[in-house]
Amino acid sequence: MDPKAFLDKNKQTRMDELFEFLRFPSVSAKSEHKKDILACAEWLRDHISKKTGIESKVIPTGGHPLVYGEKISSPDKLTVLYYGHYDVQPPEPLELWKTDPFNPIIDGDYIIARGATDDKGQLLTHLKALEAYHATGTEFPINVKLLIEGEEESGAENLANFVKENAEMLKADIIVVSDSSQFDRNKPAVTYGLRGVTFVEIKITGPDRDLHSGGFGGAVPNPVNVLAKIIGSMHDDDGKITIDGFYDDVVEVSDWEREQFAKLPFDEDEFRNKVGCKGLHGEKGYSVYERLWSRPTLDVNGIKGGYQGEGGKTIIPSWASAKITMRLVPDQKSDDICDKIEKYIHKICPDYVDCEITKHGGAAAVVVPTDGPWLEAAGKAIKTGFGIEPVFIKEGGSIPIVGTFKNVLGVDTLLLGWGQNDDNAHSPNERFSVTDFHRGCYAGLALIDELSRVKA
Amino acid sequence: MDPKAFLDKNKQTRMDELFEFLRFPSVSAKSEHKKDILACAEWLRDHISKKTGIESKVIPTGGHPLVYGEKISSPDKLTVLYYGHYDVQPPEPLELWKTDPFNPIIDGDYIIARGATDDKGQLLTHLKALEAYHATGTEFPINVKLLIEGEEESGAENLANFVKENAEMLKADIIVVSDSSQFDRNKPAVTYGLRGVTFVEIKITGPDRDLHSGGFGGAVPNPVNVLAKIIGSMHDDDGKITIDGFYDDVVEVSDWEREQFAKLPFDEDEFRNKVGCKGLHGEKGYSVYERLWSRPTLDVNGIKGGYQGEGGKTIIPSWASAKITMRLVPDQKSDDICDKIEKYIHKICPDYVDCEITKHGGAAAVVVPTDGPWLEAAGKAIKTGFGIEPVFIKEGGSIPIVGTFKNVLGVDTLLLGWGQNDDNAHSPNERFSVTDFHRGCYAGLALIDELSRVKA
Numbered sequence A, B: 001m002d003p004k005a006f007l008d009k010n011k012q013t014r015m016d017e018l019f020e021f022l023r024f025p026s027v028s029a030k031s032e033h034k035k036d037i038l039a040c041a042e043w044l045r046d047h048i049s050k051k052t053g054i055e056s057k058v059i060p061t062g063g064h065p066l067v068y069g070e071k072i073s074s075p076d077k078l079t080v081l082y083y084g085h086y087d088v089q090p091p092e093p094l095e096l097w098k099t100d101p102f103n104p105i106i107d108g109d110y111i112i113a114r115g116a117t118d119d120k121g122q123l124l125t126h127l128k129a130l131e132a133y134h135a136t137g138t139e140f141p142i143n144v145k146l147l148i149e150g151e152e153e154s155g156a157e158n159l160a161n162f163v164k165e166n167a168e169m170l171k172a173d174i175i176v177v178s179d180s181s182q183f184d185r186n187k188p189a190v191t192y193g194l195r196g197v198t199f200v201e202i203k204i205t206g207p208d209r210d211l212h213s214g215g216f217g218g219a220v221p222n223p224v225n226v227l228a229k230i231i232g233s234m235h236d237d238d239g240k241i242t243i244d245g246f247y248d249d250v251v252e253v254s255d256w257e258r259e260q261f262a263k264l265p266f267d268e269d270e271f272r273n274k275v276g277c278k279g280l281h282g283e284k285g286y287s288v289y290e291r292l293w294s295r296p297t298l299d300v301n302g303i304k305g306g307y308q309g310e311g312g313k314t315i316i317p318s319w320a321s322a323k324i325t326m327r328l329v330p331d332q333k334s335d336d337i338c339d340k341i342e343k344y345i346h347k348i349c350p351d352y353v354d355c356e357i358t359k360h361g362g363a364a365a366v367v368v369p370t371d372g373p374w375l376e377a378a379g380k381a382i383k384t385g386f387g388i389e390p391v392f393i394k395e396g397g398s399i400p401i402v403g404t405f406k407n408v409l410g411v412d413t414l415l416l417g418w419g420q421n422d423d424n425a426h427s428p429n430e431r432f433s434v435t436d437f438h439r440g441c442y443a444g445l446a447l448i449d450e451l452s453r454v455k456a
Helices: A003-009 A011-022 A031-052 A116-135 A157-165 A223-232 A255-263 A268-275 A288-293 A334-348 A374-386 A400-409 A434-453 B003-009 B011-022 B031-052 B116-135 B157-165 B223-232 B255-263 B268-275 B288-293 B334-348 B374-386 B400-409 B434-453
Strands: A056-059 A066-071 A079-085 A105-107 A110-112 A143-149 A174-177 A189-194 A196-205 A299-306 A319-328 A354-363 A391-395 A413-415 A431-433 B056-059 B066-071 B079-085 B105-107 B110-112 B143-149 B174-177 B189-194 B196-205 B299-306 B319-328 B354-363 B391-395 B413-415 B431-433
Touching: A003 A011, A003 A116, A003 A434, A011 A031, A011 A110, A011 A116, A011 A434, A031 A056, A031 A066, A031 A116, A031 A143, A079 A116, A110 A116, A110 A434, A116 A143, A116 A431, A116 A434, A157 A400, A174 A400, A189 A374, A189 A413, A196 A223, A196 A334, A223 A299, A223 A319, A223 B223, A223 B299, A255 A288, A255 A391, A288 A391, A299 B223, A319 A334, A319 A354, A334 A354, A354 A400, A374 A413, A374 A434, A400 A413, A431 A434, B003 B011, B003 B116, B003 B434, B011 B031, B011 B110, B011 B116, B011 B434, B031 B056, B031 B066, B031 B116, B031 B143, B079 B116, B110 B116, B110 B434, B116 B143, B116 B431, B116 B434, B157 B400, B174 B400, B189 B374, B189 B413, B196 B223, B196 B334, B223 B299, B223 B319, B255 B288, B255 B391, B288 B391, B319 B334, B319 B354, B334 B354, B354 B400, B374 B413, B374 B434, B400 B413, B431 B434
Parallel strands: A079 A143, A079 A174, A174 A413, A189 A391, B079 B143, B079 B174, B174 B413, B189 B391
Antiparallel strands: A056 A066, A066 A143, A105 A110, A110 A431, A196 A319, A196 A354, A299 A319, A299 B299, B056 B066, B066 B143, B105 B110, B110 B431, B196 B319, B196 B354, B299 B319
16 A cells, blocks of 8 residues: 555544544643643654654643654655644633534534644644555655644744754754645645844934923924824835835845736735725735735834823823834845834934834744745645645745744745635634645645655 | 002002912812802902902802902993902922912012912902002093903813803903913013914724734735824925915014014023923924914824834734824914815825814914004003013913903903913912012003003
8 A cells, every 4th residue: 555545545544533633622821721731742742653653752841842753764865844733722712612622523524623723633634644654664755853832822932942952953954834724715825935024113202291282382393293204204105115225135026926926816805805994005016915925014013102092182292102013025134124224214313302213123034945946846745635736825924933943943944734714713613624634634745755856 | 649659558458468368278179169269259359349449249150250340430431351360279289388378478579379479469460550549539541340260270161151141241442361471580571462273183094903914014004104194294394384275374473573572582402401302393484482472383292003012013003093283373263274184184195094084173373463552551561560671472372261352252362471480380389579569560550551541
């Protein structure tokens, strides 16, 4: 029997195993579930060791433990690090669940349970693909490392430290993560990039206390007006950011990328309705997907100054402040962009007010090179597993651990989400499509094969 | 004996009477002083009737009572309405007083007591001037109306209504108020104008909830950025307000006015230190006094939007709002300016966000015409009473009752402050200079004479 035949034969078994996995209430955010978390980690360790033949262990951290295992069979083989998490979001509010969140059921094409898609179901597909090799006596064509954490839903500080402290052990050629969604129903996707982010705060101070706007208005600078003028100047009429040198390191949207994004369905009215906004707006010359995934931004996240209660108060406020984050794209550097906005603000801020800038910094964007072998391998595996050509997309937000993998290990991450956007991750009635679960296993199996041929 | 000789002779008596007046704890803001307020009003009524011969009465209002009296001796005489208030600010914090606030003492050249300058001492000067006529058997050369309220320190809503309901009774040629300060020590002043004010609120709404700035930044408009751009555009680099038609009705600073203000001492460093600001800023082409008193302004009094707590939150806020007041000068109209800013905002606000404008309106500026007889009469009276040429100044803020007098009665108000800026009105250890008290009485006497000659 070959691995694929094994997968064909074991549908019910692996569904039973997923149910077993889902029955652990491994809620990492709640201390009352500490025991459940540990029990889940131990089950996972044993399951991996037994089913895939990869010797695994539970590793304590400052918080909930990790499960780690590896099988290195040859230095000539490519090494794949799989990352996932066995902890889940709290199930509350319980009254909105139609079933017990920790007693999975099948409803039509769906497995209903907390963790079904995020991330137990998705994680298990790769373990089942590895099992298919092991169970059929087929040697892994790759070296395998498995890193499965128990704190993804409650702040992954311990994992970042673990990665830093065990960089040598975790060294790999590529990282695979299935913990997100397909682009749309029957539109599986390879997510090959995430934007970075950097954060500054500005505070403008005028008079040393609030002043009567009648007695002093006209002669004493108003810090809110000054701050508004500074922020207002940061975008031109084309939606471009005016900070000197802001775009210096920006890698232009490539023809290939533009082509990929243009293939994606986009309905402006639908998108506008989804965000509940009167209209859309962004940088001239770019499509919405390009703006969201491949172009940098500058957004004020919060502003305050002066009187904010009901009614009026006729003052010149003493100060005004704003929090600003910028989403970054390759090859912008977080610190460099912080320096540039600081320089810009100092350049245009009038000298009759005080200006204080706090640079919090952040992280650069991460992308898997589109001209390398990884995207092709992942694309082919999905084609094989799903029977559908995948789309190639990016994410506008950041996933800190992916940045850590890149910065600490120097390794790219393929984000191969098997879920759907409407799977209710983090919400009541979380679900995972039975079809997607099985297709994920086949895609995972094909991925092992495809990746093994890279470099060879 | 002529009236002036009477004033010369009665220094100690009128000081004793002022002390009597100051002993009433007529704190209008505190209900526990209701009886004291009434007792004070009755004392005032009797004092006026007995000492000036002007039959007076206590008139109940929805709050604390008014004292009103009049002596109309001839339709050919000019009618002067004196306004003042017998209520005082709360004395707290008591521990900061060096003496009992309601047991006046003389300390050097100062009378120390709550209400000494604001407004019992200043009010009494005019009553003593009228007394000097009555006591010496000299007929008033003017018709006199006295309107003295008991709620100036706690919201004068009842007075405004009283004025509206008794407009015929209160009709006068000119109103005199001594309830403010001289420009500086030995710089008595005629305050001949106050700026108006008008108030609008803007709210810009983008998405119908806060959105993740990673997932949506770049394609969904950010209402804080939009609001900042709108507000930032409202002033040009010369400090001029860019709202279309904003200056249409502005009466330019006259040569006479420019000359008056230029005579006033001004030390930029001292002023800057007083407001505690790094620098000053205002409309190009105007001095600080011109900017403060005779030019309109636009100040944001408060702004808010998005996350305002500690640290960061990577959102595109759903909305942002600002409170804006504009100080007005003749002949700007409050409603017209509200309409103009509304039109301006709608013109420049992009159509991809929602924009809600609330026009609260306000009041126009008030000025005593500088080319009429009133300023000259007041100036001469001060010269006589103080032995010093007064300066002619304005106020940047508004005094609502002066606007009511102008709008309801159509009568101008001369603001003749006998106090000093450091008299601690509203603060512990309130005081009034003995010298200023007596000079005020002489100036009040001369004012009766000067005003009687107007129109004649």
